[in-house]
Amino acid sequence: MKIVTGCLYHETNTFNPFPTTVDDFVLVEGKEVEERLASTEVFEKNGVEIIPSIYATALSSGIVKKEAYRHFADKFISVLEKHKDIDGIWMHLHGSMVVEEIGSGELALLKEIRQHIGYEIPISLTLDIHGNLAEDLHEYVNIVYSYRTVPHVDQPEVERISAQLLVDAIAHQAKIRPSFKSLPMIIPGEKAVGASEPLRSIFNKLKELEQMEGIISANFFICHAWNDTENTRSSIFVVPESEAYKALADKVTEELAAFVYDRRHEFEFQAKVLEPVEAIQRALEGASKPVFISDSGDNSTAGAPGMSTLLLQMLRDSDLKDKKVLVSAVYDAEAFQKLNGHQIGEKVAVKVGTDMDEYSKPVELEGILKSKGDLLGYLNATNDKVGEVCTLSIGNLDVIIANRGDSFITINHFTRAGVEIEDYDVIVVKQGYLFDELSAISKLDILAMTPGSTYQRIENIDYKNIPRPIFPMELA
Template identity: 30%
Template sequence: MPAETVLVGSISHETNTFADGLTTREDFQKRRERFGEEVRAELAGTNTGVGGVIELAAEENVTLIPSVVASATPGATVERDTYEYYRDRLLADVREHRDDLDGIVLPLHGAMVVEGSHDGEGPLVSSIRDVGGDELPITVTLDLHGNVTDELIRESDAVIAYETYPHVDMATTGRRGLDVLLGMIRGNRSPVMHIERPPLSPVTPTQNTREGPMAEVMEHARRLEERDSIIKVNVFPGFSRSDVPSMGFSIPVVADDDPDAAKVASRDLAAKVWEMRDEFVGDFPEPKEAVSRSIELASELDEDDGPVVLADVGDNPGGGGAADGTTVLRELIEQRATNAGMAIIRDPEVVETCVRTGVGRRVSVTLGGKTDDRHGEPIEGLDGYVKGITDGEFLNYGPKGTNTRNHLGRTVRLQCGVDDEIEVIVTENRVQPADTEIWRHVGIQPERLSILVVKSTNHYRADYEPRASHVIPVNSPGLAAMDPRQFDHQHIRHPKYPIDPMDGSEYPDW
């Protein structure tokens, strides 16, 4: 039997519409831009959606045509010209290979917003339909933070989401997306979808799928998948830092030629989520309290205990944060923390000063707080010691994004605070420090520090939590702030809990 021919392409961005400026092609190039066979060379063997597609295609003897893979660090709205450049490259490949294609699999994100539009993914799949035709099977894999639009559901044959946050199942999800596609191509599956939207936007640390309410929701979703004809029960808590009509919780269910089964399962889970809505509104300490608590806990650690890990949630670059927020670092300095570390502060000016000054010398700098006024004031007159300088290049070895590359730009290990007891990783680029290798690449063994601060919301848990004695999510200010009530949404659908007061009687509405 001839091998199936499948095209894979990915244009991926988690858009924070509250961030200033635009995300341009240069931003994509800083993280990942690959074309054609470069895709296979870069992503084969990685824990990414495309990596999973490559892996299963090889196992199933599928002829895989890699098109475009472009991904930028979460940030501002995607520039229209940049989006159209990648879209047109993808469409050109679809046109070139149209007569040979049996299907297309698209590992996307689900929360991309493009200049002049509230949706990036829906129109992208629509444009592929215009070229490939309505009969060409198309499956889409998404980050569970997708704000899923009706157009995306309508134009895709099946949507498959990550099941974990931290996202440790990206390759697995890519495999699932291709598996469903192959089932369609081989005549074994006829997927249909139904989506429900409970009016909820969870506080972000409560979206952790390892424990708490989201773990319970995911367990229920897996039980629903045991029903006849159910292919996939997708759970999307959404991305609250994106001011678009589709922002919020959604539950698209994929069934095999059984729309009623999809509807029943989707409504079953939507009703459960709504019943649990108050569990998705947490209470977390602000920087002063969190640092004080971490110092207290660190003082009680035994020699073999792991560090206390603080998550500087509000300045998470993985949610669009500036990565130069100073609120937690300032508290570490003022409260005289010792044996502590901060990853990261993005400050190209300070990097340049330290590089010019050289390793082994002292500097006086104004650090951080330079992007805007939402992440804390600059720390002025900071005295520090330049301990090391790197090129900022390293691989992830932890469970999230395994074997993928990081590009921090020039990076400085700067020691400051009382007796230079605070290690700060200062970078040129915004990168979420979700993998502990970021410390080792500058010469720090993170397990030997008493307090670790990482600018991350939940992804850090995959690699840090097994090493930590305590984990404290910090309710810090910034573009990635944890509570949706901290943003001035103008375009979302109302009412939506907890942004709007709701007593529970408004939903379900069927």
């Protein structure tokens, strides 16, 4: 049994004005691809001959340049051209990639793959639960399995599941045609956290349905709200064991769609939601540390540029009440370059802010260059250096300035940047919901309702391309 494996992962934010290029991706090829993917252990255990293609992943950002997509797609297709006698394809994709002049990157890639291998060879995908799936994507793929955690901590487990489902399908020569249904609703990710209702009950429902004879995968895709396309909405994707269970899969799809849609009003923010000024005031009043403030409108894990200086400006002008505060991190390549030209311990004056919009106005800072360090990546690239940072200390306020957009999602992100997370009472992060390691140590999570490319009040966003009518805009 021969299976081609790979990963091309990008969550696109169409409100981010900066396009995503080849250089924004972490890319590995050949044998190292196998080391990055948990599916490898499943295939090895089953005696599969693995044919690795590419592992390309980037932090969420703007629309992917056509030439970037072409660069990675060509690398994947070239593997198919060299290996004609394969039995299956397994990939980890996101589900919300948007490519310049093309649209859905996942759909485009699957169509290209089918042109080379036909429709008899099964394809299995691991997908992010925040995918915006094209209406016809299910016509080009056989097996899909989505994450079952938000924040995401189960990617390796899901990779193993979707890999085993592919091995089983090949072994049994199963013909699989999945069922799909889109839902007329958009849910911001911060309103759908796995430990809370209604997503907790939905996850339980998926497990229940997957216990049925003939159903091997039942999936709910929340959607990626900051992706203005015709595919931006929630959806249901159900995979039968074989063609004999296709009618059952259709029935289960309708049942699951009704179950989810009936609970649409229950999706609410889980963190403490405050306007920016109130968020800072409440954080500085906290008796325990650390308190995290999520700069939710500039959430780089959902594709915002990471350039907003709004909270930085407010904190610089605030009485910090003897609290030690960290802003992690503001993306400003020019300010970084200036700071990087100095030695640690030197006093430096610098303007931080790209002035790209009203929320990234330059803020004048004068302080001591505290440290220099690495900027780490995302997904299975959290140990990969993707950029550099400098930390400027202005009294009790420390500011990390980066030479590219990114987010501090693990404790090691802080350590590698040259700061110790336990030193701070209040930490500002360019996130929405806190990622797992940070949530575990947080004494209070504050979702600051800041403006920007990931503005949480989606009913006020000027969408141009989403399907209408849709909840919560036109539909009640």
